[in-house]
Amino acid sequence: MDNFFDLGGDSIKAIQIASRAFQAGYKLDMKDLFQYPTVAALAPHMHEVRRMANQEEVSGETALLPFSIGSLRRSASVRSTLIRRSCSIALRALRRRRFGRYGLPCEAS
Incomplete structure (x- = not known):
C-alpha cells in the first residue's frame, strides 16, 4: 500500500492535499489523513462538500x-x-x- 508518510508526506503536503480535495468538492479532515495514511483507508472518510462559500471578490461600503x-x-x-x-x-x-x-x-x- 502507498502510505502517505512513507512517500515523503508531511504536514505541509497534507494541507495542500486537503485544499485540493476541497477545490474538487470534497471535505478531508486533517486528522483523518494522519489516522488513515493510505488512499484505500482514507477514501471512506472523505465527504462531498454540500455547500461551498462564495469566493468572489466583495466590494462596496459597509459599516465598521x-x-x-x-x-x-x-x-x-x-x-x-x-x-x-x-x-x-x-x-x-x-x-x-x-x-x-x-x-x-x-x-x-
Missing part, C-alpha cells in the same frame, strides 16, 4: 464592525505614544548634542 473600531482606536493610541516617545528621544539627543551630557554648552568643533 466593533472589532475594527476598537482596533483603529488602539492603533491611534499606539501611534500617538510612539510619536511622543520618538519626540522625547529626539529632544534628549538634541540637548545632549547642544549642551553636552551634563548640561554644559559644548565647544564648537
Whole structure:
C-alpha cells in the first residue's frame, strides 16, 4: 500500500492535499489523513462538500464592525505614544548634542 508518510508526506503536503480535495468538492479532515495514511483507508472518510462559500471578490461600503473600531482606536493610541516617545528621544539627543551630557554648552568643533 502507498502510505502517505512513507512517500515523503508531511504536514505541509497534507494541507495542500486537503485544499485540493476541497477545490474538487470534497471535505478531508486533517486528522483523518494522519489516522488513515493510505488512499484505500482514507477514501471512506472523505465527504462531498454540500455547500461551498462564495469566493468572489466583495466590494462596496459597509459599516465598521466593533472589532475594527476598537482596533483603529488602539492603533491611534499606539501611534500617538510612539510619536511622543520618538519626540522625547529626539529632544534628549538634541540637548545632549547642544549642551553636552551634563548640561554644559559644548565647544564648537
